[in-house]
Amino acid sequence: MSRTQEKHNRSVSKDVLVVGGGTSGFVAAIAAARNGASVLLLEQRDHLGGTHSGGMVMMIRSMRHMKAPANMEQKKIMMTGYESSFDDEQVVRSIVQEYINRMLEIGSAWGRKDEATARQMFDPEIAKWVIQDMVAEAGVEVWLNTQATDVIMEGNALKGVVIESLRDRVEVHAGITIDTTGDGDIAAAAGAAFEFGSPEDGKCQPASLYFAVGGVQLDKTIAYMRDHANEFGEEYVKTMVGLKEQNKPITMFPFKEKIREALKNGDYPIPYGVETVNPDTLSYIVRPMFRNGKFRYDVTYHNMDMAYNFDATDRVELTKATLAMRDLANKMAKFYRKYVPGYEDSYLSYTAQSVGIRDSRRIVCDYTLTREDVLAGQVFPDGIGRYGSLMDVHDKSGKKSLSLVEVGGHGWFHVPFRSLLPKGIENLMVAGRCISADYDAQGSVRSQAASMVTGQATGTAAALAVQQKRKLRELDVSALQEVLKAQNQVI
Incomplete structure (x- = not known):
């Protein structure tokens, strides 16, 4: 007996839409929901956490400041001990530390409660389970195996995305959308400008498959x-x-x-x-x-x-x-x-289930974080979190050594809120490795802890903007910072 299938059209509305359930996306969704927003999280794979879980990246770098080695011998010594090092200041806490604590409680991370090592080790398989539990407890609605196929625009304002398959077509409308796709897919589709690869030749850092x-x-x-x-x-x-x-x-x-x-x-x-x-x-x-x-x-x-x-x-x-x-x-x-x-x-x-992509699109936002900002340990009035990781830039030719450059100043720099707001686009933020940074600075902010910091900031800002019925650029950034501080984010 045969039957034909009609294609169904429907519409869904949420306060906040997070596209991409990877390292930054699951944190953004949790933050938005905990701050009172109705949240839908879309993920194209069958698990949350992205390279953090299915990509088998089994450590979070750098919840603490990391020193740069002077030579290859020192590099091997330092990096061998980073996984068990509690030296230097811890600059990333909040949801990230909460997640690690939960992993510690069930024997799936190494270390001690409420403190992170410079390279925090964890079990990426169990991470899938812990992440989905945290997301569910926050009240986030999750759609796995789902990929956005188009964006819904009104002028320069993003109103949502379209999800389409052979079975149905769904329009997801949202007050604020957060692009955590890694590649900046939603921002690019919405018309945001972006940079790609090295300014010298447009080539990206090499990829890995654990x-x-x-x-x-x-x-x-x-x-x-x-x-x-x-x-x-x-x-x-x-x-x-x-x-x-x-x-x-x-x-x-x-x-x-x-x-x-x-x-x-x-x-x-x-x-x-x-x-x-x-x-x-x-x-x-x-x-x-x-x-x-x-x-x-x-x-x-x-x-x-x-x-x-x-x-x-x-x-x-x-x-x-x-x-x-x-x-x-x-x-x-x-x-x-x-x-x-x-x-x-x-x-x-x-x-690994998913490939580790180090860089692709970098969305041009209201401010672009630079190599000089990282080297100086720049403090910004609109900083939404600190980060102290080395600038880790892999050679594009395979002929040179890995470049590791230490953060200057205080040993950390601020990620500014402006670097999360795609220039010329309303109702949209980016988090994760596609935020606005130059090629070298992205070598620092692309990593796990920074992605989680930007994820938490965007989720929190989205919830506040919806509640206050304000545009993102109209938010009182000092008030946003106070909310983040109250939730143990280090500003």
């Missing part, structure tokens, strides 16, 4: 490193051995001599979009997972630059890069099994 390798005998790996300390750096090896003995988080760096050997034998895979790699400039990182109250040293999680010179907003280019990265993950697992001690009986356990 992957996990199981069946690891990490004690054997560390024993090899101890026996070859001159190759790895004696202080780095000493630091890592000490952390492992204390059952603390550790970070391993590339086995460069093994890479040279594999390259000579044709066994080392080359990332998508480049022709070769330089072992001396490789700086990818490998970590064990903290799960069910302890570190699982038999499984390691790998984060490396895997795809270069493609446009993440182009579905064809993104597809090619994603397929290439999964292929590379399989080949990297084979490299480790064949060349790295302790991995002889290892296997590729799984790859």
Whole structure:
């Protein structure tokens, strides 16, 4: 028996619409709902948290100020210890710290309550569950597997978005819309100007696809490193051995001599979009997972630059890069099994559900955060949160070392409210990695903690604007700051 399906048209209205349920989006939705708004959260995947969860990015950088290493040896020592460091000032709290506390309570994050490490470790799989619980408790309505296909405009004012499938067409009307898509899709569709990639050539930083390798005998790996300390750096090896003995988080760096050997034998895979790699400039990182109250040293999680010179907003280019990265993950697992001690009986356990895109569109807002602002530790009168992360800019060619530049001044800078308001567009804010920042400054504010800070600020501002029946640019920013402070946001 056959039947035909009529396409249904309907309309939904909310105070606040958040498009994108990733790292900044879920926080924006929670903040808006807790401040009294009716909220709809749209997410194109089947889980919330984005790269924070399904992307397997297993740490939040930097809820504290982070120092910059002077050289590669110091870099390895410092980054190995960041995951267990409570040094320097904590500048990110509020919903982010609450989330970490909840993860700590169920043995899915390492550390201690009400304090975060410089690189806060957590279990990304359990994060999906904790995030959806926090969103539900706030009263947010969530639509998964949903992607906006058009925007609803009246002049320069965004009134909502259209969601369309073969089954139905839904118009979602909202007083305020927050674009947390990462790529700034809604803002771009609404006519907002944007910058893309490096000002030199328009190319973006390379992308990553986290992957996990199981069946690891990490004690054997560390024993090899101890026996070859001159190759790895004696202080780095000493630091890592000490952390492992204390059952603390550790970070391993590339086995460069093994890479040279594999390259000579044709066994080392080359990332998508480049022709070769330089072992001396490789700086990818490998970590064990903290799960069910302890570190699982038999499984390691790998984060490396895997795809270069493609446009993440182009579905064809993104597809090619994603397929290439999964292929590379399989080949990297084979490299480790064949060349790295302790991995002889290892296997590729799984790859992330979503690709880690470092940058694409940067929406031009009323103010663009600059490299100079970050280096100076700039304080803004309309600051909605502090951040102290290194400017982390990955080389676009794969030939140079990772650039890590420290925040100056107080060790933190303000993210100004103006950097969240797309120039010339009403009723719209952006949060996450697509906020208004130049190429270098975005290397800092693109990361997890900053995305959550901007998410909370936009959600709170949206709720206040709807309640007060004001345009976003008419909000009393000092009043917004007071609300954020009352909710333990550090201003």
